[in-house]
Amino acid sequence: MTPSPPIAELTDRARDIFRRVVDGYLHSGLPVGSKALAQAGLNLSPASIRNVLAQLEAAGLLAAPHTSAGRMPTERGLRLFVDGMMQAREPSIEERAQIEARAAAAGPVEEALAATTAALSGLSACAGLVMVPKREAVLRSIGFVPLGPAQALAVLVGEDGAVENRVIDLPAALDPSALVEAGNYMTATLGGLTLAEARQRLERELADGRSALDAAARALVERGLAVWSEDGARRPVLIVRGQGRLLDDAATADLERVRGLLDDLEGKQEIAALLDSARAGDATRIFIGAENKLFALSGSSVIAKPFRGHDGRVVGVVGVIGPTRLNYARVVPMVDFTAATLARLLG
Known part of the structure; x- marks a missing residue:
């Protein structure tokens, strides 16, 4: 070009x-x-x-x-x-207050991220995006709920109140009491630890012969910890809010482009890779249309900004996606302010 x-x-x-x-x-x-x-x-x-x-x-x-x-x-x-040539317009007091209020809402961190992203989406009339590394859960309790003879639901409750469920396969002819024993052991012995710390403690107790678990319960504990650890390490948390805002009146004349954009948003792995490319440096990155091959067909723009924690390391990336006719002068400073707000939240 x-x-x-x-x-x-x-x-x-x-x-x-x-x-x-x-x-x-x-x-x-x-x-x-x-x-x-x-x-x-x-x-x-x-x-x-x-x-x-x-x-x-x-x-x-x-x-x-x-x-x-x-x-x-x-x-x-x-x-x-x-x-x-663009002359940026800083967010108004009301817009700043709305973003900060969503970030300060009580509850698990991911809920605050989702609420803040939704606020950014509403104010920018775009779809809002935020990506952070999977935060390693600190365990409060873990239990197992039987789903049938071959499967159980492993329920993890974190110290921040977050609840995650995973379906795990059970060994053949497992005694139901093993589910209770495994849950009681994990809650009493591993509560207050991260997943990595919990696995290390379990390995030490098994090596030292200090674990009172029988073989079946021990297998459940090991399997439960492995499922969460592998899941968390495999992918970051990517939150997308406000896809419906892409279907404005102007979009009806270009439905193929919008359909392509919505398809792009469904491919979260590609979106995550694009946001990850914005992690380097402190500047806001603006991707316009075919400058990024992901949006070459849908004719879309992405504005993304990394945000850092108290130690100076990049914590995540926040941004918006919409048609190339974005109000860049208004949206770019809004993304910048949201990034600063999330830095305070996660710092």
Whole structure:
């Protein structure tokens, strides 16, 4: 792809017309014509405006969807606008308060993350995204509920109140009393420990012969700890909120693009990989359309910002996804503020 001309290479007249076209398109989602520009206070004839529009189109910054239509920015033009012309607007006091209130709500951390992401989604009119590493649970209690002769439900309750369930396979002809014995042992002996600490203690007790567990209960304890440890290490926590906000009035004219975007959101592994690429550095990352192959077909933009804990290490990434005609000047500072809020929450 040929790089966009730097802002400095555009004349003052071209910069002004280009900015007005981008502003108009981002506001309405519709191409902007020379007549509308002439009526907006430009001291130029429609013919002069059309000449400048043609030059901007030749530079790859604008495009005309139809022969008689106005112009709209290309993805290259949006990149030039975002990097060199955008004037950011900080979130209002009310918007800040709404984000902070959701983050401060009582309950497990993942609920606060989901609530904060939902607030960001509502304020930005996009889908909100947040990704954090799987937090290792500190155990409060663990129990086993029989589901049948071959399976049981392992129920883990964390110190933060979070409850997780996993279905595990049982050894053949297992005595139901082994389920009770295993749950009692894990709650009494391993409560207050992380999964890694619990496994280490279990291994020490078994090696020293200090465990009163019989073979069946011991197998259940080992299997239960293994299931949670493997599950937590396998993937990060990715929370997506507000997909329905992508179906606005303007989207009805481009249902294929929106359908593709919603399909992209279902592929959480790819979204997680994209957000992970934004972890390096402190700057907000803006991915516009085909700049990322994941959104080449759906024509979407992602704004993502890493946030750090008290030790300076990256804790996670928060952001939004929506059509390329995002209100970047408003949404970028909103993502920045949300990242700072989550840094305080998880720091």
